[in-house]
Amino acid sequence: MTLIHNFSRNPMALTGGLLLLVVGLTALAAPIVFPSDPLRIVAPALIEPFTNGRYPLGTDGMGRDMLAMIVHGAGTTLAIGISAAVTALLIGVTIGAVAGYYGGWIGNLFGRLIELFQTIPGIVFILALVSLFGANMVFIVLIIGLVSWESIARLTRAEVMAWKKRDFILACRATGMTDIAIIFGEILPNALAPVIAVSTLSIAGAILAESGLSFLGLGDPNISTWGRLVGEGRNMITSAWYISAIPGVAIVITVFALSLVSDGLGEVLNPRLRR
Amino acid sequence: MSRLVLDVRNLSTAVSTRKGDLTIVDDLNLKVRRGETVAIIGESGCGKSLAALSLMRLLPKGRARIRDGEIRLEGRDLATLPERDIVRLRGRDIAMIFQDPMSALNPVMTIGRQLEEAIRAHVDLKGEALKARCIELLRLVHIPDPETRLKEYPHRLSGGMCQRIAIAMAIACDPRLLIADEPTTALDVTIQAQVLQLLQELKARTGMALLIITHDFGVVAEMADRVVVMYAGRKVEEGVVRDIFRDPRHPYTQGLLALTLHPGQSRAARLPEIRGVVPPYEARGAGCPFADRCDKVLDVCRRQAPATIALTVDHEVACWAAELESERYVVAVDN
Numbered sequence: 001m002t003l004i005h006n007f008s009r010n011p012m013a014l015t016g017g018l019l020l021l022v023v024g025l026t027a028l029a030a031p032i033v034f035p036s037d038p039l040r041i042v043a044p045a046l047i048e049p050f051t052n053g054r055y056p057l058g059t060d061g062m063g064r065d066m067l068a069m070i071v072h073g074a075g076t077t078l079a080i081g082i083s084a085a086v087t088a089l090l091i092g093v094t095i096g097a098v099a100g101y102y103g104g105w106i107g108n109l110f111g112r113l114i115e116l117f118q119t120i121p122g123i124v125f126i127l128a129l130v131s132l133f134g135a136n137m138v139f140i141v142l143i144i145g146l147v148s149w150e151s152i153a154r155l156t157r158a159e160v161m162a163w164k165k166r167d168f169i170l171a172c173r174a175t176g177m178t179d180i181a182i183i184f185g186e187i188l189p190n191a192l193a194p195v196i197a198v199s200t201l202s203i204a205g206a207i208l209a210e211s212g213l214s215f216l217g218l219g220d221p222n223i224s225t226w227g228r229l230v231g232e233g234r235n236m237i238t239s240a241w242y243i244s245a246i247p248g249v250a251i252v253i254t255v256f257a258l259s260l261v262s263d264g265l266g267e268v269l270n271p272r273l274r275r
Numbered sequence: 276m277s278r279l280v281l282d283v284r285n286l287s288t289a290v291s292t293r294k295g296d297l298t299i300v301d302d303l304n305l306k307v308r309r310g311e312t313v314a315i316i317g318e319s320g321c322g323k324s325l326a327a328l329s330l331m332r333l334l335p336k337g338r339a340r341i342r343d344g345e346i347r348l349e350g351r352d353l354a355t356l357p358e359r360d361i362v363r364l365r366g367r368d369i370a371m372i373f374q375d376p377m378s379a380l381n382p383v384m385t386i387g388r389q390l391e392e393a394i395r396a397h398v399d400l401k402g403e404a405l406k407a408r409c410i411e412l413l414r415l416v417h418i419p420d421p422e423t424r425l426k427e428y429p430h431r432l433s434g435g436m437c438q439r440i441a442i443a444m445a446i447a448c449d450p451r452l453l454i455a456d457e458p459t460t461a462l463d464v465t466i467q468a469q470v471l472q473l474l475q476e477l478k479a480r481t482g483m484a485l486l487i488i489t490h491d492f493g494v495v496a497e498m499a500d501r502v503v504v505m506y507a508g509r510k511v512e513e514g515v516v517r518d519i520f521r522d523p524r525h526p527y528t529q530g531l532l533a534l535t536l537h538p539g540q541s542r543a544a545r546l547p548e549i550r551g552v553v554p555p556y557e558a559r560g561a562g563c564p565f566a567d568r569c570d571k572v573l574d575v576c577r578r579q580a581p582a583t584i585a586l587t588v589d590h591e592v593a594c595w596a597a598e599l600e601s602e603r604y605v606v607a608v609d610n
Binding site for chain 2: 103104166167168170171172173174175176177178181185186189190
């Protein structure tokens with residue numbers, strides 16, 4: 001409870017949290033507010049936003065309701081972001097913890113593995129893999145997770161290295177606890193706070209990566225995300241800029257909110273600042 | 276003679292430095308019998324903590340290692356046992372408590388969780404039975420109101436309480452031998468006495484043997500049956516506590532005991548001291564490491580380190596001067 005209290009007293013974090021709440025609620029409300037398929041053609045093409053009461057955000061080049069597509073896109077975009085970030089978190093924490101806990105050749109091997117992934121340009125790697133294996137949504141999520149675990153792993157590694165030197169870890173080893181029990185039961189609960197903060201940011205990173213992918217036309221064609229909407233508006237950017245701009249704004253707001261929340265969590269969860 | 280719990284033979288532990296390996300624990304022999312309390316005493320840096328960590332096989336990986344010797348715990352040699360088997364023995368057969376109780380507990384976990392983890396490392400208990408065992412352990416170490424304490428975090432407890440919890444965790448699986456590395460050094464004097472008393476009581480109740488590492492002769496007098504005096508990584512004297520206090524034979528032991536204050540001692544007089552400092556490990560020659568600080572130094576002391584000899588059945592000393600002084604029949608100990 002004190003966590004939520006501290007969080008809500010941080011104005012930036014609170015702003016971010018509320019924005020995120022709005023996006024989340026929008027995503028949940030989508031099937032209720034717009035029960036029909038958002039990709040259906042419902043009106044004349046290219047109604048400008050704020051000119052028609054029935055289509056407040058206008059229609060795109062094919063006459064689809066922009067608002068309905070934005071609202072439905074919120075869910076898929078968030079879901080992709082979160083699941084990619086969870087993938088990255090699982091890979092990153094595991095590899096980081098092993099790299100940090102074990103010295104010797106195991107620690108070195110995993111440390112080098114982290115460095116290897118650090119040198120790979122993420123978006124290029126994603127493009128290469130997607131064009132190679134096809135644009136399936138599950139696959140895209142996994143690939144985004146696969147290229148973005150490295151920062152989480154580095155942080156986890158540093159935290160674990162610091163915590164494993166503490167006396168209580170020696171005491172735990174003296175009671176006969178196994179390495180696995182110590183890493184996951186004793187060290188990670190201490191080390192996880194900053195990792196969680198960074199992971200929030202990696203949701204934002206994943207959303208941006210997916211948007212970039214969709215913008216280039218390499219997203220899953222069966223799923224409508226904000227990035228895809230931006231991409232579809234690209235052809236008409238000179239005549240109807242708003243088709244790209246509106247989903248673009250949605251992405252910016254969400255990513256902004258996530259980075260505010262990440263900063264806020266970093267402060268609230270930091271044991272050194274905790275009272 | 277009752278059964279041996281711990282039988283350490285010729286244990287040498289080396290620390291690796293940039294200049295090469297330094298032997299910090301040098302050829303240590305140590306026996307602990309069932310239900311016995313043995314104290315290892317020595318000043319800071321004499322290798323006593325490293326010896327204790329060697330016994331637990333908890334030496335920092337890559338920085339220190341057991342170079343030689345045997346550590347027989349009820350017959351099994353811990354020095355050569357694979358890591359997997361050692362993990363199974365720790366906590367169940369041999370357990371340890373540490374100097375600083377405040378940092379010996381995980382700050383983000385409740386006392387209850389930590390106790391449960393310690394129990395479940397070896398015993399498969401669940402639910403109510405597990406909780407009951409936790410409460411029983413807290414009662415054993417005299418924590419008042421154990422049911423509520425289970426839900427507390429370590430930062431809400433005092434140092435003495437934390438040390439009791441650490442002791443509860445250490446004895447959770449009824450170890451045969453408990454190693455206490457300066458268990459009271461970080462505590463107030465009044466709390467020290469309580470913790471020592473608690474250790475005595477637990478020992479009497481469970482029959483475990485106790486190995487206390489300390490630099491305080493007061494703790495030795497209060498707790499130990501036998502005492503091992505270490506200097507610069509070597510055992511210089513060992514004996515029954517009464518003998519050591521009454522008739523210390525090694526000049527270092529004599530010096531240490533002379534430092535102990537007595538009630539009624541004149542305040543005007545200067546406290547005796549052992550002159551000089553412990554020679555750094557890398558600057559040691561073949562001779563006795565105490566030679567430069569010793570009042571009774573002989574020529575031979577600088578040339579050759581003295582062997583451990585038995586003055587009586589249970590009084591051993593490693594000192595040339597003591598060997599000469601001794602009129603009693605002397606046999607070299609060759610274990």
